Amino acid sequence: MIGRLVALTILTLIVLTQSLSAAEPVSGSLAESAIQWPTWSQWRRVLTFQDYNTRIVVFGVATLGAAAGLVGNFTLLRKRALMGDALSHATLPGIALAFVMATAMGMDGKSLVVLLLGATVSGLLGMAAILWIRSQTRLHEDAALGIVLSVFFGAGVALLGVSQQMSTGNAAGLESYIYGKTASMGAVDAKLIFAAATIVIVLGCLMFKEFKLLCFDDGFAGSRGFPVMLLDILLMSMVVLITIVGLQAVGLVLMIALLVIPAAAARFWTEEMSWMSVYATVIGLIGSVCGATLSAVFPRLPSGAMIVLVCSFFFFLSMLFGRSRGVVFRWLRRRRLNRRIDRQHLMRAMFELGESRQSRAKNVSGRKHPSVSIGQLLKRRSWSKRRLATAIEAAAEEKLLRQHGDSIRLTSAGMTEAARLTRQHRMWEMYLIAYAEIAPAQVDRDADDIEHVLEPEIIDQLEVLLEQERLRIPVPEDPHAGEHNESQTGATSNVSTDTEMSR
Amino acid sequence: MSPISTDAIFANLVFAWGWLDNWIVVVGCLSALAAALLGNFLVLRRMSMLGDAVTHAVLPGIAIAFLITQSRSSLPMFIGAVIVGVLTAVFTEWIRGIGKVDEGASMGVVFTSLFAFGLVLLVQTADKVDLDPNCVLYGAIELTPLDYFVIGDKQIPRAALVLGIVTVINALFVTVFFKELKISSFDPALATTMGISAKGMHYALMVLVSVTAVASFESVGSILVVAMFIVPPAAAYMLTDRLGWMICLSGLIAIASASLGHVAAIVVPTWFGYGSTTTSGMMAVVAGLLFVVAACLGPRHGVIIKAIRRQQLAWTILCDDVVGFLYRCEERANGCAHMSTLSSELFASRFSLGFALRGLLRQGQIRLLTDGYALTEAGRDRARQLVRSHRLWEQYLVTETTAQTDKIHARAHQFEHFTERPMRDELDRVTEAPELDPHGTPIPREET
Numbered sequence: 001m002i003g004r005l006v007a008l009t010i011l012t013l014i015v016l017t018q019s020l021s022a023a024e025p026v027s028g029s030l031a032e033s034a035i036q037w038p039t040w041s042q043w044r045r046v047l048t049f050q051d052y053n054t055r056i057v058v059f060g061v062a063t064l065g066a067a068a069g070l071v072g073n074f075t076l077l078r079k080r081a082l083m084g085d086a087l088s089h090a091t092l093p094g095i096a097l098a099f100v101m102a103t104a105m106g107m108d109g110k111s112l113v114v115l116l117l118g119a120t121v122s123g124l125l126g127m128a129a130i131l132w133i134r135s136q137t138r139l140h141e142d143a144a145l146g147i148v149l150s151v152f153f154g155a156g157v158a159l160l161g162v163s164q165q166m167s168t169g170n171a172a173g174l175e176s177y178i179y180g181k182t183a184s185m186g187a188v189d190a191k192l193i194f195a196a197a198t199i200v201i202v203l204g205c206l207m208f209k210e211f212k213l214l215c216f217d218d219g220f221a222g223s224r225g226f227p228v229m230l231l232d233i234l235l236m237s238m239v240v241l242i243t244i245v246g247l248q249a250v251g252l253v254l255m256i257a258l259l260v261i262p263a264a265a266a267r268f269w270t271e272e273m274s275w276m277s278v279y280a281t282v283i284g285l286i287g288s289v290c291g292a293t294l295s296a297v298f299p300r301l302p303s304g305a306m307i308v309l310v311c312s313f314f315f316f317l318s319m320l321f322g323r324s325r326g327v328v329f330r331w332l333r334r335r336r337l338n339r340r341i342d343r344q345h346l347m348r349a350m351f352e353l354g355e356s357r358q359s360r361a362k363n364v365s366g367r368k369h370p371s372v373s374i375g376q377l378l379k380r381r382s383w384s385k386r387r388l389a390t391a392i393e394a395a396a397e398e399k400l401l402r403q404h405g406d407s408i409r410l411t412s413a414g415m416t417e418a419a420r421l422t423r424q425h426r427m428w429e430m431y432l433i434a435y436a437e438i439a440p441a442q443v444d445r446d447a448d449d450i451e452h453v454l455e456p457e458i459i460d461q462l463e464v465l466l467e468q469e470r471l472r473i474p475v476p477e478d479p480h481a482g483e484h485n486e487s488q489t490g491a492t493s494n495v496s497t498d499t500e501m502s503r
Numbered sequence: 504m505s506p507i508s509t510d511a512i513f514a515n516l517v518f519a520w521g522w523l524d525n526w527i528v529v530v531g532c533l534s535a536l537a538a539a540l541l542g543n544f545l546v547l548r549r550m551s552m553l554g555d556a557v558t559h560a561v562l563p564g565i566a567i568a569f570l571i572t573q574s575r576s577s578l579p580m581f582i583g584a585v586i587v588g589v590l591t592a593v594f595t596e597w598i599r600g601i602g603k604v605d606e607g608a609s610m611g612v613v614f615t616s617l618f619a620f621g622l623v624l625l626v627q628t629a630d631k632v633d634l635d636p637n638c639v640l641y642g643a644i645e646l647t648p649l650d651y652f653v654i655g656d657k658q659i660p661r662a663a664l665v666l667g668i669v670t671v672i673n674a675l676f677v678t679v680f681f682k683e684l685k686i687s688s689f690d691p692a693l694a695t696t697m698g699i700s701a702k703g704m705h706y707a708l709m710v711l712v713s714v715t716a717v718a719s720f721e722s723v724g725s726i727l728v729v730a731m732f733i734v735p736p737a738a739a740y741m742l743t744d745r746l747g748w749m750i751c752l753s754g755l756i757a758i759a760s761a762s763l764g765h766v767a768a769i770v771v772p773t774w775f776g777y778g779s780t781t782t783s784g785m786m787a788v789v790a791g792l793l794f795v796v797a798a799c800l801g802p803r804h805g806v807i808i809k810a811i812r813r814q815q816l817a818w819t820i821l822c823d824d825v826v827g828f829l830y831r832c833e834e835r836a837n838g839c840a841h842m843s844t845l846s847s848e849l850f851a852s853r854f855s856l857g858f859a860l861r862g863l864l865r866q867g868q869i870r871l872l873t874d875g876y877a878l879t880e881a882g883r884d885r886a887r888q889l890v891r892s893h894r895l896w897e898q899y900l901v902t903e904t905t906a907q908t909d910k911i912h913a914r915a916h917q918f919e920h921f922t923e924r925p926m927r928d929e930l931d932r933v934t935e936a937p938e939l940d941p942h943g944t945p946i947p948r949e950e951t
Contacts, residue, residue, distance in 0.1 A: 162772050165778050306619075312616035
C-alpha cells in the first residue's frame with residue numbers, strides 16, 4: 001500500500017514539474033524578458049469577457065476547437081491523423097491562384113469569399129489526389145499525404161511568387177494564412193467559423209454510426225452496403241471545410257494541432273467511440289478557450305501557439321492519467337495482474353511441495369497441512385526473494401497461508417484455493433497433450449501462460465472434453481470440501497457436478 | 504499573354520540565365536539529391552511525413568540557440584535545429600511506444616507542440632532582433648549564390664559547400680550501410696536476429712534526416728526538402744522493385760526535378776506575362792509532375808499498364824462467357840444467338856461485346872450465320888473445356904465442401920476462367936469422374 005502511495009506521489013510530482021515547464025516554457029530560458037504577471041483587474045477583464053475582441057476570439061476558437069476535435073476524432077481512428085496537415089497545405093495554391101485571378105480580372109483579390117473559394121477548390125483537389133494515389137498506386141497513406149502536401153504547397157509558393165509581382169493589388173498578408181492571426185479575429189471570421197462548425201458537428205452527429213463503421217472496419221461497412229468511398233469523401237470534405245475556415249483565422253500549424261491533439265488525448269480516456277468523440281470535442285473546446293484566455297491575459301504570448309501548448313499539456317495529462325489507456329493506469333493494472341499471478345504460482349508451488357511429501361510418506365490424510373520453507377519455494381521457480389516475500393505477504397493478508405519465521409503453512413481456505421489452481425493447471429496440460437499434441441515435457445510452460453486467465457466455464461468444458469477422451473485427470477481430491485464456505489469451493493464443486501451430469 | 508513558341512522560350516532562357524542560375528541549379532540538385540537518398544528509406548518505412556514534421560519542429564532549437572548565443576551566427580542555430588529535429592523523432596517514437604498512439608498522431612502532437620513552443624520563444628525575442636519565422640522556413644534559394652566562400656580563385660556559395668558535404672555523407676551512409684538499411688527497413692525482426700541493430704539504424708537515419716532537413720531549409724527553404732524527401736523516392740518506387748535501382752532512380756529524378764524546376768520557374772510565368780517565380784516551389788511542382796508521369800507509366804505497377812491488364816482480363820473473360828453461352832445453346836439444340844440475346848444474357852455492354860465478338864471472329868472461334876453467331880470447331884473446343892471446368896467445379900464444391908447447390912454456380916463461374924487441363928484432371932479424379940453435374944446436366948468429355 002505504502003509503496004503504491006509513494007509511487008503515485010513521485011509520479012504526481014514529475015507530472016507537475018513537467019506540466020509547469022510545458023505551460024510556462026519561457027520563464028526558465030528567458031530570465032531577462034520575464035513575463036509580467038497581470039494584475040487582478042486584467043484577469044477579471046478577460047475572464048468576464050469585457051473586451052469585445054476577447055469575446056469574439058474566445059467564441060471563435062471555442063467553436064473551432066470543438067468542431068476540429070470531433071472531426072479529428074474520426075480521422076485519428078481512420079489512421080489518418082495527419083490528413084489535416086496535408087489538406088491545409090493543399091489549400092495554399094488555391095488561395096494564391098484565386099488572388100491572382102481575381103486581381104487580374106480587376107476584382108478585390110483579398111476578399112474573403114474569393115480566397116475561401118480558391119482554398120476549397122484546391123483543398124478538394126488535394127483530397128482527390130490523395131485518394132487517387134492511395135487507390136491507384138501501391139504507395140501507403142503516409143506517402144500519399146506527403147506527396148500532396150509538398151507538391152501542392154510548392155505550387156502555392158510558386159504562385160505566391162507570381163502574385164507578388166502583380167502591379168495591382170497587394171499580396172502582402174496572404175502569408176498570414178500560414179501563421180494565422182488569431183488575436184485579430186473579426187466578427188465575420190467568428191461567424192464563419194460558427195457556421196462551419198455547426199455544419200460539421202451536425203453532420204458528425206447525424207452520420208455517427210456510418211463514420212464509426214468506416215473508422216473501425218471499412219471492409220465490413222462496404223459489405224453491409226454502406227457507400228465507403230462516399231463516406232470517405234464526406235469525412236475528408238468535413239476536414240477541408242473546418243480547415244479552411246480555421247486556417248484563415250488561426251493559421252496552419254494550429255489547425256493541424258487542433259485536428260490531432262484533442263482526439264489523441266481523448267483516446268486515453270475511453271474505449272467507447274461515442275464517449276471519445278465527446279471527450280475530444282470537450283478537450284478541443286477547453287484547450288482553445290484556455291489558450292486564448294492566457295494569451296489575452298499575458299502580453300506577448302501568441303494565442304495560436306498558446307492554444308497548441310495548452311492542448312498538448314492536456315495530451316500529456318491524458319497520456320499519464322487517462323482512465324483507460326493512460327500510462328499510470330496501465331502500469332497499475334499490469335502490476336495487479338503480475339501480483340495475482342505470483343500469488344497463484346506461490347499457491348501451486350506450495351500445493352505441489354506438500355503433495356510430493358505426502359506421496360513419499362504415504363500419508364494420505366492429515367488435518368494439518370505440511371509446512372514448507374522459503375528455501376524450498378525459492379528453488380521451485382526462478383523468482384527473487386523479494387518477489388516471493390511480496391507474494392507471501394499478499395497471500396497471508398487474504399488468510400490463505402500463515403507464516404511462522406521461515407516456514408509457511410497453508411490454511412484450510414488456502415488449501416482449497418491451491419487445489420483449485422493446481423487442478424486448472426493440470427487440466428490445461430492434459431488438454432494440450434490430448435488435443436494440441438504438444439510434447440508432455442513442454443506443456444508446463446504453455447499451461448503456465450494461460451492458467452491464470454482460465455474462466456470456470458472453460459474448466460467445465462475442459463472437463464467434459466477430457467472425459468470424452470477417457471483421460472484420468474491427476475487432480476487430487478479436495479480433502480476439505482465440506483469445511484469451506486460456498487464462494488471458495490464454488491468452482492470446484494460445480495465442476496464435479498457437471499462431470500457427473502456429463503456421465 | 505505572349506505567344507508560346509520554342510524560340511521564345513530559348514530566347515528568354517538565354518537572356519535570363521547567368522552564373523547565378525548555374526549555382527542555383529547546383530545548390531538545388533545537391534539539396535534534392537541529399538534528401539532523396541534518405542527519402543527512399545522514409546517512404547519504405549512509412550515515415551514520409553517525418554521530413555515535414557522535422558522542418559516544422561526545429562523552430563524552438565533555432566530560437567534557443569539564438570537566445571543562448573545572442574547572435575545570428577549559423578553554426579549554433581544549425582546545431583540547435585539538428586538537436587530538436589532528432590528530438591522530434593525520439594519524442595514521436597516515445598509517445599508511440601509508451602502511449603500506444605498511432606504513428607501519425609504522435610508525430611502530429613510532437614511537431615505542432617514544438618512549433619508552437621518555438622513560436623512563443625520567437626515572439627519573446629521579437630523586439631531584440633528580427634528572426635522572422637518566414638525566413639527560417641522559406642529560405643530563398645535565389646539568394647544562396649550571394650553568400651559565398653572564396654576557395655583558391657573560385658567563389659563557392661556556402662550552401663553548395665554545406666549541401667555538398669551533406670550529400671557526400673548521405674551517399675556514404677546509404678552505400679556503406681546498404682544491407683543493414685535494407686534489412687531493417689523491410690524486416691526489423693530479421694535484422695535483429697541477424698545482429699543488426701534496427702533501432703541503431705533507425706536513429707542514425709533520423710539524425711541524418713534532421714541534418715539534411717536543417718542544412719537544406721536554411722538555404723533552399725523547407726518546402727523543397729520536404730518534397731524531395733518523398734516525391735522522387737515515391738516516383739522511383741513506381742518504376743522498380745529493386746532497392747538499389749530505386750535509390751539510383753530517385754537520385755536521377757531528384758536532379759531532374761531540381762534542374763527542370765529552375766528552368767520552369769524562369770519560363771512558365773512568362774507564358775502568362777509575369778517574371779520568374781520562386782524556384783523551390785517550382786522544383787517541388789516539377790517533382791510532382793514527374794511522380795504523376797512515373798505513376799502512370801510505371802512498367803509493372805503503373806496506372807496505365809494495370810488498366811490495360813485489367814481490360815485484357817475483362818475481355819478474355821467476356822470471350823470465355825460468349826463461347827460458353829453458345830455451347831450451352833447448342834446443348835439445347837439451338838446453336839445460334841443474336842447480339843441482343845448475348846448482350847442481355849451476359850450483362851455486357853454492346854461496345855465491349857462487339858469488341859469481344861470481333862476478336863472471336865478473327866480467331867475463327869465463332870462465325871456469323873443468318874440467325875446469329877455460332878461456334879466453329881475451334882470455338883467448340885474452347886467452350887467444351889470451359890464448360891467442363893465449370894461443371895467439374897460445381898461437382899467438386901458439392902461433394903467436397905458440402906456447399907449448397909444453389910450457391911455453387913457463381914463460385915464455379917469465377918474458377919472456370921483459370922482452370923487448366925492438369926487442374927481439371929485432378930478435379931475429375933477427386934470427384935471420381937462424374938457423368939452429370941449437381942444440376943443434372945452432362946459434363947463434356949475431355950478431348951483426347
